[in-house]
Amino acid sequence: MYVEKIVQLFFFSSSFIHIDIQRNNGKGFNSQVPLLFFFSSPYPIEFSLKNICRSWQAGDLIFFQPKRINGDVSERRKTHTWLLLLLLLNKHFRFSETLAMYRQTYSLIEGKINTTSDEEWWGYNQVRTPEKELALTEFRLRLKDIATEKQLKNDIYCKRWLIARQYNVDQAVEMFKNSMSLREQMEADKLIAEYTPPEVISKYMTGGDIGHDKEGSVLRIEPWGYLDMKGIMYSCKKSDLEKSKLLQCEKHLKDLEAISEKLGKPCTGLTVVFDMDNVGSKHMWKPGLDMYLYLVKVLEDNYPEMMKRLFVINAPTLFPVLYKLVKPLLSEDMKNKIFVLGSDFKDTLLEYIDAEELPAYLGGTKTGPDGDAKCSDVICHGGEVPTEYYLENTEDFETMEAITVGSGDKVYVEYKVENEDSFLKWEYKTEEHDIGFGVFRKNGDDWEEVIPIERRDCSIMTLDGSYKCKDPGTYALCFDNSFSMMTSKNIRYAAEVMDPEVDKLKDDINKMIKDSTWDELSAQIS
Structure with missing residues (x-):
């Protein structure tokens, strides 16, 4: 009865608690049959609570993982009070163990990371369990002939690999081996001393490390809206893009090691401000998106x-479309690390970043030489890559469709749009000469112009664009060669319909937005 009362009061005060009861079967805690309960209602759930209380027995361990809350001070105070009571119960009133576990879970409720030692850090938004400790021991044993002594002695380093594979030791060991193979291939240990990225990457690959957040983690600013991924891909080799990203992470590790020594505590990871100002249809160029996501995966697989x-x-109206593309790559843990903000972001950033570390154009006080509010000396703000950087044979036509538009003719390429607010996106290029291009929508037996035909010279560079289809129906890309009475045009093109499925994604996106919803943010943008 005492257990029931405490758990019930705890649920009155917090609606974001995950309880995991694991049964002691005399041979250790059985991780195969945990009882998991998730609640999202602020009201008491009598039936479920009774099930929890009925399931609890002396000797069980109760693990729970609070998710970050955005309530007022009184709400937080209630949550912390009942958290301590439930922890006392869990630890059978052993106060030292209770306080140790409380320190681990405190940061999860407040949305802050407050690590004091390598031993206490078990990942962002995660807490220690007996299973994780056993996995860490086994991981070290499996790597004793592969990893260096420095790597094996570093608790945080070893835990990172396990966290990335949900503490599956076999998968974590395989991941580590694959990473060591890539590091050897790329000579990662020599990158800082010996590798200099091509000029086009240094000048036009957006982003830069500006300082540290309030907890000592590296602070990186990414003005993604000004990234010309197509120009960069046309101007350098894939291996240079890979090496540049590896070099970036090697510098992060060196920086974190130095700041940890300076502050006398472990400082881990990155806080990234991902600025989507100026994001438009050019950022939906599929080869560019694929390359960007590939580079993200390279980093996740090796760091x-x-x-x-x-x-x-500055999340734009097409954010749901882009989110749909990256969603398959996001774990639930990663989603809990994302805060989606509109243009009113200053106060939120300053909760986690001191003003003197944040560039002035983002609401801080930090400036570069001559009072540069954008700190362009350390943050690359990208821009369009000049064509003189382009390498030969950069066009990848193998994945594009080919058509010939006869002299004096027009060709309509049709696409069925089933849902409102879908995006029709395209890219095209002629082998020689120019071509007229427009977008039409079927209206009965006629074609209704939605983007007027414009004659463009696209024999040198691929042109691309997109159109938001507010209404379902049949749409067509029109290639117009009616102005040419003597010359046919050979065209390469690629197009697709992208359904943002906003309704299906709203719950996911809303969880990442602080004190608002996507509907409210998108209304402000519109």
Whole structure:
């Protein structure tokens, strides 16, 4: 009865608690049959609570993982009070163990990371369990002939690999081996001393490390809206893009090691401000998106659990479309690290970043030489890559469709749009000469112009664009060669319909937005 009362009061005060009861079967805690309960209602759930209380027995361990809450001070105070009571019960009133576990879970409720030692850090938004400790021991044993002594002695380093594979030791060991193979291939240990990225990457690959957040983690600003991924891909080799990203992470590790020594505590990971100002249809160029996501995966596979927080600011109306593309790559743990903000982001950023560390154009006080509010000396703000950087044979036509538009003719390429607010996106290029291009929508037996035909010279560079289809129906890309009476045009093109499925994604996106919803943010943008 005492257990029931405490758990019930705890649920009155907090609606974001995950309780995991694991049964002691005399041979250790059986991780195969945990009882998991998730609640999202602020009201008492009598039936479920009775099930929890009925399931609890002396000797059980109760693990729970609070998710971050955005309530007022009194709400937080209630949550912490009942958290301590439930922890006391869990630890059978052993106060030292209770306080140790409380320190681990405190940061999860407040949305802050407050690590004091390598031993206490078990990942962002995660807590220690007996299973994790056993996995860490086994992981070290499995790597004793592969990893260096420095790597094996570093608790945080070893835990990162396990966290990335949900503490599956076999998968974590395989991941580590694959990473060591890539590091050898790329000579990662020599990158800082010996590798210099191509000029086009240094000048036009957006982003830069500006300082540290309030907890000592590396603070990185990414002005993604000004990234010309197509120009960069046309101007350098894939291996240079890979090496540049590896070099970036090697510098992060060196920086974190130095700041940890300076502050006398372990400082881990990155806080990233991902600025989507100026994001438009050019950012939906599929080869560019694929390459960007590939580089993100390279980093995650070789520098796991480095992301601590990701602030998405100036989120545009097409954010749901882009989110749909990256969603398959996001774990639930990663989603909990993302804060989606509109243009009113200053106060939220300053909760986690001191003003003197944040660039002035983002609401801080830090400036570069001559009072540069954008700190362009350390943050690359991208821009369009000049064509003189382009390499030969950069066009990848193998994945594009080919058509010939006869002299004096027009060709309509049709696409069925089933849902409102879908995006029709395209890219095209002629082998020689120019071509007229427009977008039409079927209206009965006629074609209704939605983007007027415009004659463009696209024999040198691929042109691309998109159109938001507010209404379902049949749409068509029109290639118009009616102005040419003598010359046919050979065209390469690629197009697709992208359904943002906003309704299906709303719950996911809303969880990442602080004190608002996507509907409210998108209304402000519109």
